[in-house]
Amino acid sequence: MTALLAVRDLVKTFGTGDTETRVLRHLNLELQAGEMAALLGPSGSGKSTLLTILGTLMQPTSGSHTMLGVDLVAAGDRALTTFRNLHIGFVFQFHNLLPDFTALENVIFPTAVREGRETANARARGRELLVRMGLADRVDFPSANLSGGQKQRVAVARALMNRPELVLADEPTGNLDRASALQVMELIGEINREEGTTFLISTHDEKIAAFCRRQIVVGDGVVTG
């Protein structure tokens, strides 16, 4: 496997002076293409901050961050937006779908926003992903009317829409019942195996972490294991 992304000496602080809080302390991490890794650690250990930086939604205070050979610390907002759209997918704990859109419209959003319109190809790809997620009968359902598990599967499909190299999932099953959680994780595992998409999944749940071949433990702002 080759390194998909690497962070070196990553530091992230919030606030200044007396209120300064250092969340990441010279953290180093490398992810290989095709990996499926769990990000473990107690609350406040810096997992979410790390995911946010890896997702280019936040810049580190210092350190380096490269992915696919691109220096993402030096990149501007426009370049990061494009990079994020093409190469990174997100799955959030609370699905975060657009409530006024259907399941299919949510899934194809990343492609449509890049191309400026909803193309037939995008619709076909979105439909295919929803079928794969077991939501063939929910394609044109308003997303607000879906169950929690269905919404999370739509969110996974959306994350995969642009065939990103990396999917970052922050507690993707944290808001689901056990059956739905296992179903979502099985789908993620299947996609990882079949398409080689790299997954980094932040979780507190050991059973969810067990789906991943690698466990990365973060504690006090550094990788401890």
Added chain:
Amino acid sequence: MLYALKIATRYLTASKAQTALLVLGVAVGVFIFIFMSALIGGLAQFILSRTVGDIAHVTIQAEAADPALLLPADGVLLVTQKSNLRAAELRNTDGFLPLIAALPGVRAISPQINGSGFLTRGAQAVQISINGIEPGLESAIINLDGYLVAGSARLAAGSVLLGQTLADDMDLRLGQTVRMTSTTGIDTVLTVTGLYQIGSGGPDRRTAYISLGTARTLFAMPQGVTRIEIKLDDINTADAMALRIAALTGLDAKSWTDGAEQLMQALSAQAQTGYFLKTFALITIVIGVASALLLSTYRRRPEIGIMRAMGAGRGFVVFVFVTQGALVGLLGGLSGAALGYLALLPFPSRDAFRAGTLPIDITQGSYGLAILLTVIGAILASILPARSAARVDPVTAIGQ
């Protein structure tokens, strides 16, 4: 940016009641704008038609020549007075009348011989103003046909049109004869063929209309005229047209606005009032749209965060919210314009203004301008909320 348009439309249709209220608010603003435009425009039209509607918009008059200087003889001063018995004469009008008539915006042109004189009947004598006009052009400047109360407005040799009040003063009836004497001392007997009532004391009591041919005899003017009166399609172009005619012909052309400064000031003040009211209506629209979109931006912060995380640029977010503003402006503008037009329909047309009615001119509603300004105003109003939306931090917003 078709996709941004789709999202903007979806956001608007997702909250139908809220959008309907917003559009209604904008429509009311546009309605006020249109109503005020029609009212102010109609009022100005009404005032103009009542004050200067029956006068020439541009008048060409010959400049009175100063008397010839008489050389003083030894010890004697010779003086000659300027005559007011006879107006100065415009000669060779045949050359420039077609030129003026062909100018775009000229509705009618009326060469005239004007002067003073007396009407006598039996022991009665009344001093009058005599207007000699071309037969067929009786209503070119003042609408004599419209003011006619008896007989015909058509002039012929030997006929005269008199004001009803003058006829009453002299106990004259249609078909009776009267003697007219000009200030040159020439007199003729004329038959009263028409009586008019303008509703204004001076013209009704002191003016007589005769044919140009009769006037030539009375004022001993076998050729030329004393004045040329010109009516324009648009009274507001009179100043420019007077300058153009003066440049074209070398004659002294004067606009009706010369000497009407007070009226012009009053109309200008009225127009200014209208501008203020319309500006306030636009400001209301802008504030309404801006506040509604700011609320929408705040409510949709998590969604904006998601869009940004999924790769939507700041420009895309700005476009979504500006498009919403433009759509609200367009819908509100169209609805307000339609409402305004429907509300103005029952009012009498500009040609049918009567005392006691509200002089609203439906043709001066400025519908296109109202829609255009509303859309522009709504777009401007949406820029602040749109920029605020584009600055949303995805991390914070998603965490909400």
